[in-house]
Amino acid sequence: MKVLTQRIQTNPKTAKLLEWGKLVTVMGSAQIAVQALGFVGGILVIRLLPTQEYALYTLANTMLGTMVLLADGGISTGVMAQGGQVWQDRDRLGTVLATGMDLRRRFALISLLVATPALIYLLRHHNASWLLSILLTLSLIPAFFTALSGTLWEIGPKLHQRIVPLQSIQVGASVGRLALLGASLFLFPWSYVAVLSSGLPQIWANLRLRKLAHTYATPDQPVDPVIRQNILNKVKRLLPDAIYYCFSAQFAVWLMSLFGSTAAVASLGALGRLAVALSLFTMLFSSLILPRFARLPYDGSLLKRQFSRIIAGLLLLSVGIVGGVWLFSTQILWVLGKQYANLETEVVLMMVGKCIALVASSAFLLCTSKGWVINPLVSIPLSIASIVCGAFFIDVTSLRGIFMLDIFVAAVQLLMHLVYGYLQLRNIGPVSEAVVAEL
Numbered sequence: 001m002k003v004l005t006q007r008i009q010t011n012p013k014t015a016k017l018l019e020w021g022k023l024v025t026v027m028g029s030a031q032i033a034v035q036a037l038g039f040v041g042g043i044l045v046i047r048l049l050p051t052q053e054y055a056l057y058t059l060a061n062t063m064l065g066t067m068v069l070l071a072d073g074g075i076s077t078g079v080m081a082q083g084g085q086v087w088q089d090r091d092r093l094g095t096v097l098a099t100g101m102d103l104r105r106r107f108a109l110i111s112l113l114v115a116t117p118a119l120i121y122l123l124r125h126h127n128a129s130w131l132l133s134i135l136l137t138l139s140l141i142p143a144f145f146t147a148l149s150g151t152l153w154e155i156g157p158k159l160h161q162r163i164v165p166l167q168s169i170q171v172g173a174s175v176g177r178l179a180l181l182g183a184s185l186f187l188f189p190w191s192y193v194a195v196l197s198s199g200l201p202q203i204w205a206n207l208r209l210r211k212l213a214h215t216y217a218t219p220d221q222p223v224d225p226v227i228r229q230n231i232l233n234k235v236k237r238l239l240p241d242a243i244y245y246c247f248s249a250q251f252a253v254w255l256m257s258l259f260g261s262t263a264a265v266a267s268l269g270a271l272g273r274l275a276v277a278l279s280l281f282t283m284l285f286s287s288l289i290l291p292r293f294a295r296l297p298y299d300g301s302l303l304k305r306q307f308s309r310i311i312a313g314l315l316l317l318s319v320g321i322v323g324g325v326w327l328f329s330t331q332i333l334w335v336l337g338k339q340y341a342n343l344e345t346e347v348v349l350m351m352v353g354k355c356i357a358l359v360a361s362s363a364f365l366l367c368t369s370k371g372w373v374i375n376p377l378v379s380i381p382l383s384i385a386s387i388v389c390g391a392f393f394i395d396v397t398s399l400r401g402i403f404m405l406d407i408f409v410a411a412v413q414l415l416m417h418l419v420y421g422y423l424q425l426r427n428i429g430p431v432s433e434a435v436v437a438e439l
Contacts, residue, residue, distance in 0.1 A: 043335055052262055090216060132192070153213045
């Protein structure tokens with residue numbers, strides 16, 4: 001046994017396989033821990049905040065995500081691309097990070113100026129006082145700026161594949177977030193306290209990330225105009241999609257906040273927390289299935305067979321998830337609290353929409369892994385048309401109607417990506433002499 005172990009460790013192929021196995025295990029266990037802690041924290045907020053306060057918390061949290069996307073606009077992607085060219089040079093990598101931070105601060109200010117009036121309007125629309133609206137807006141600022149800088153500080157360690165320290169920082173921040181939420185909301189069950197408690201642990205995480213980043217990048221480097229222009233070129237290509245995604249990803253919350261009641265907004269946010277469980281399947285798909293599909297040779301019959309198998313498997317998984325939610329809807333809603341106990345139909349509809357969206361996004365990723373990308377001039381107008389058309393025929397003032405609209409839009413997305421994928425597959429011929437590794 002000892003001899004066998006030594007042979008495995010000295011063999012380059014098996015040693016590399018063991019290294020990747022350890023890396024995947026660490027990443028998977030850490031991500032499961034982060035997701036579990038986030039889920040428990042979300043349930044804690046739902047159960048401890050009154051319905052009115054949780055509705056305002058949902059609006060503020062949704063606006064925070066929109067602000068972060070707008071303030072990034074592709075900057076982190078540009079910094080990663082530029083950093084990948086100089087990752088072994090501490091001075092040059094420090095210059096790339098400094099340039100990215102400078103751009104990020106400018107974009108963050110613009111995002112803050114645009115989003116703040118919209119948030120205050122929505123909060124006032126749902127009967128929040130001026131004082132509460134201002135407190136909620138101010139409570140977003142720490143989470144906003146720390147989320148932005150944190151993504152840039154992670155780039156250096158990611159380029160050097162320092163995964164374990166990054167994962168430990170994420171887990172530590174999640175533990176601190178859960179502890180702070182529990183301690184604060186038991187004493188002060190207010191929406192702005194929940195937002196502030198969620199954002200403060202990221203300050204500790206950023207200090208750790210910054211220290212880690214400085215081991216690979218020289219701090220306090222000057223801004224480079226050439227690197228700045230290269231990053232902006234990337235931003236120009238990605239910003240339109242980011243702006244569209246800001247509104248399309250959370251269109252249900254925006255519609256409900258404008259046309260629905262405050263209680264409906266709270267219910268929408270609470271049920272949405274349950275969909276976080278699907279992120280585990282997304283992570284497994286991106287880690288295990290997607291890479292294997294990406295490395296398959298361009299054999300039309302093989303790719304079509306595997307593409308169909310993956311989609312069929314995801315559809316079966318979705319049926320199982322929806323069936324489980326339907327059977328145990330009462331028990332699932334008990335987790336959220338008695339104020340949401342009468343939403344058995346709504347929770348099933350919500351999960352149907354999220355599962356269809358999971359399959360649609362998976363089909364999209366399968367296509368992009370082979371370099372097949374739908375022209376945005378086709379995909380974005382079609383997506384907008386599905387939202388407008390659905391909203392015209394469906395009552396979006398009710399929670400049930402919002403979930404029906406979500407199902408309709410997700411189904412259009414799924415159909416679009418499936419049709420596009422099979423059209424691409426039809427144009428690929430068989431590969432002569434290929435030794436194919438099946439999934």
